[in-house]
Amino acid sequence: MLGEFEYLIVTSAAGLGDKAYGAAIREAIVVATGRNCSIGALYTTIERLEAKGLLTSRMGEATPQRGGRSKRMVRVTGAGVRAAKEFYDAVTRISRGAAWAAD
């Protein structure tokens, strides 16, 4: 099963769709969790998820906002979607009856 941070990355990438790349995923995680997300943790986890076949990545285009440097575009695979669903279902099931889940 996915880890918490892996789930955050897969879900952010799925939500961003064709615009999913390192900085955008990082921003989405920071906004959603209110926690810092280091570049080291992000890229090593993306690499791990790629090795598991849950994500694919390719070099994208360069933009002026990035000083003319390329992006690493990320796409969630079918296996990634299934793994994220499995994690979500497990968290939802275990949260039933919890005081904070009733809100």
Next chain:
Amino acid sequence: MLERDEREVVLGDLIEAGEGTWRAMLAVLGLILRREAQVWKFWRPWIAAVGLSVPCSFLLMGASLSVSRGLQNIYVSSHASWTSVVPQALLLAGWSWTGGFAVGSVSRRTLWVSAVSCLVPCIFCLSRFRVESISPACLLLFLAPAVWGASDGVRIGRIKRVSAIPLALAVTLLTFPTLHIHGEPWWNPPRWLIALTLTWPAWYLAAMSTKTPQEPDTRHWETR
């Protein structure tokens, strides 16, 4: 310390996020440290640094000393002859090259750690070397072929079967005469164990040469 594509992506992300110089440096350092740490979750770096470099450097220093003594005997006295020293020298070169090649090919990314693992025993032995008739540098005869082998290991990765199997056979055949030095039986455990420890990299290279080559790694960032 990062691959070209990765450097491009990470710098772009940092510029886009508007990170300051220090925070950007810490972010890059964090990535490098995480990447280096991740490599050590696999067996290859441990085999290269702990399983090969440390024991082989100790044993190869012993073999270097033995060759140096043989050469010294030829010049100083008439008891020794080239016929006993040349096979030893060839064997030392073979052991060193195959050991270096195995270290380089087993874990390319951690070669610097393997190099340190090789140098630490060397420094330890050099600091305690007290034989007046032989220069301490004689302990390091194995270093040149070992460095050459490591460089080839990193560059080539594996050698062809037509070279690897004859090389392993030659190293093994050269081992037998050295097992009989001073009339000691070949089954003498320490000498036998030393020979086995130093010969297995040659057979590892032979075994690797028989495997079907894998597809080249097309990922941007090599983890091996």
